[in-house]
Amino acid sequence: MSIKIENLFYTYQPGTPFETHALKDVNIEIEDGEFLAVIGHTGSGKSTLIQHLNGLIKPTQGKICIDGSELWTKNTSIKTVRSKVGLVFQYPEHQLFEETVLKDVSFGPSNLGISQDEVEKRAQESLNVVNLDFEAIKDKSPFDLSGGQKRRVAIAGVLAMKPSYLVLDEPTAGLDPKSRDEILEQIKYLHEKLKITIILVSHSMDDVAKYADRILVMHKSEVKMLGTPQEVFKQHKELQMIGLDIPTVTKLLYKLKEKGLNVNTDIINTIEAKDEIVRVLMKGSVTNA
Numbered sequence: 382m383s384i385k386i387e388n389l390f391y392t393y394q395p396g397t398p399f400e401t402h403a404l405k406d407v408n409i410e411i412e413d414g415e416f417l418a419v420i421g422h423t424g425s426g427k428s429t430l431i432q433h434l435n436g437l438i439k440p441t442q443g444k445i446c447i448d449g450s451e452l453w454t455k456n457t458s459i460k461t462v463r464s465k466v467g468l469v470f471q472y473p474e475h476q477l478f479e480e481t482v483l484k485d486v487s488f489g490p491s492n493l494g495i496s497q498d499e500v501e502k503r504a505q506e507s508l509n510v511v512n513l514d515f516e517a518i519k520d521k522s523p524f525d526l527s528g529g530q531k532r533r534v535a536i537a538g539v540l541a542m543k544p545s546y547l548v549l550d551e552p553t554a555g556l557d558p559k560s561r562d563e564i565l566e567q568i569k570y571l572h573e574k575l576k577i578t579i580i581l582v583s584h585s586m587d588d589v590a591k592y593a594d595r596i597l598v599m600h601k602s603e604v605k606m607l608g609t610p611q612e613v614f615k616q617h618k619e620l621q622m623i624g625l626d627i628p629t630v631t632k633l634l635y636k637l638k639e640k641g642l643n644v645n646t647d648i649i650n651t652i653e654a655k656d657e658i659v660r661v662l663m664k665g666s667v668t669n670a
């Protein structure tokens with residue numbers, strides 16, 4: 382059981398002046414039970430990547446298999462995929478629209494063809510999992526809740542579908558530090574106790590290092606690194622050197638060459654010298670997906 386992504390490319394608005402290659406040749410496998418964090422600068426392709434996982438967007442090229450079933454083929458129903466892979470968007474509370482919390486959390490499961498009792502049972506369980514008191518909150522309007530509570534109600538709505546994979550796009554964005562820690566601890570609980578596979582997009586290296594089994598680093602639409610937090614951090618320290626000025630990078634290029642590494646010194650004193658440093662440092666030390 383796993384999510385397998387092969388040769389995935391995605392282009393927004395192809396053939397127009399606004400054409401953007403948001404994903405280029407992404408190949409990764411996410412194992413059942415794993416906690417994978419996805420990090421990268423803004424615009425690096427993180428959201429585009431995760432929206433492919435539950436069939437929200439269709440690849441321009443390449444394929445995605447969920448537990449062996451290939452998406453976008455006639456044998457795989459999108460409805461089944463969406464119940465297996467739950468997606469929590471950035472600012473999910475903006476999608477709360479029912480009059481009561483209970484109705485909102487019940488919305489997803491009530492479309493699964495299960496009994497009303499089962500729907501309510503799932504809503505109750507999911508609200509408990511995200512630390513909200515079912516009786517106290519079920520009849521409240523979602524609009525009367527705090528920011529952190531709204532976020533938890535939105536996550537409960539996805540959990541009520543009983544997904545095997547939970548994909549969260551920056552679930553802590555805009556929250557205060559206390560609410561952020563609470564949400565991350567709840568995600569940890571879902572992973573450890575309920576054995577849900579977690580795919581978490583985050584901007585915070587510190588947060589992901591604490592919780593993730595592996596970290597996927599996206600950079601300019603490509604997978605830059607994929608490894609354990611230790612591997613990625615070791616590399617990240619080295620990569621911080623690209624923030625250095627060009628004369629320093631130039632000195633570094635020569636030093637690396639002296640060490641016997643295969644370095645192209647023809648590009649000294651250019652901006653490309655920084656890319657060369659990255660290439661040399663990256664080579665061989667981290668699994669490139």
Ligand SMILES: Nc1ncnc2c1ncn2[C@@H]1O[C@H](COP(=O)(O)OP(=O)(O)OP(=O)(O)O)[C@@H](O)[C@H]1O
Nearest residue numbers: 393394401403421422423424425426427428429430
């Ligand atoms: N609907 C769209 N139409 C055109 N281009 C888009 C669209 N959505 C995203 N893009 C572009 O695709 C690239 C990848 O965007 P994406 O949102 O996947 O990045 P991201 O890493 O999730 O960024 P952020 O951290 O800011 O959410 C960016 O260049 C972005 O401007």
